[in-house]
Amino acid sequence: MAEPLFEQLQKLQEEFTGHPQVNSWHPELCGDMDMLIARDGRWIHEGTEVQREALVRLFASILRREGDDYFLVTPVEKWRVHVEDVPFLATQVARGKRNGEPLLLFTTNTGDVVPLTRNAGWSLRPFGDQSQPVPYVEVRDDLWARVSREVFYQLVNWAMEDQAQKGSGDAAHAELDIISDGERFPLGSY
Template identity: 65%
Template sequence: MAEPLFQQLQQLQEEFRGYPPVGDWHPELCGDMDLVIRKDGSWVHEGTPIQRKPLVKLFASILRREGDDYFLVTPVEKWRIRVEDVPFLATQVARGTDQGEEKLLFTTSTGDIVPLDSDRAWELRPFGRPSQPVPYIEVRDGLFARVSRDVYYELVGWAASGEQGSADPNALYIESAGQRVLLGRY
């Protein structure tokens, strides 16, 4: 059952790859919008959580990062918003094979399907209190998703440890699309 789901996710990822060309749009800054993307992945406008998923997906499609700042950008407007951590949360992961290689596909809180491959940055960053290293995956153009706790534990179950005699025998790694990335240390 997992393999058909993986194939469906791959097909969706290929079909809906396109996003508006926000990197090509350079309007003047209009100001700051009272919109915050919280650490838990919720989008809050003027103190009220946005409940309509299509609206969140629309906003996510026109999101751009410049340095440490995030903006909603159209051809004629640019509004700065606040992001507490990163704009997306990886809420699901599927494992399957693609052309004989194991591949992981992450699904974000906004419905993006992101393969862990050589085109994606994978980082461990400190998160929470007390601070722990947590994996983050690049969704697109410098926009990252934090891997949720549930997904992290699923990855730990699939992980391989460092070999005896390696530089870090206490490291856990996952493999996807021919890449071996660090998941954490124990």
């Protein structure tokens, strides 16, 4: 059952025509918008959560990062918005194969499907008061998604399965990696 879902996600990712070319738009800064992208993935405008998913997806499609700042950009306007951590959350992951290689596909809270490929941005970073760093995956153009707790546990489970298949190694300290597109990506250690 997981294979058909993976194939559907991969097909969507391949067919998706992309986002507007916000990096080619250079309007003057209009100011700061009272828009917050909260660390839990909620988009909040003037103190009220944006409830319409289509509107959140529209905002997400015109989001651009410049250094540490984030902007909603159109050909004629540019508004700075506040982001508490990163703008997206990876809320789902599917595992399958492409060209015979294992491939992971992450789906974000705004509907982006992100393949974890050899050239993908992947990092472990501190988050909140957690003692272990958590994984982040680049969605596009230096816009990142933090891997949700549920997805992280799924990745750990897959990493443990892979490690058990190849042998346990040092039981006192082991690094966990996931494999996607022929590359190893670190998850942490235990």
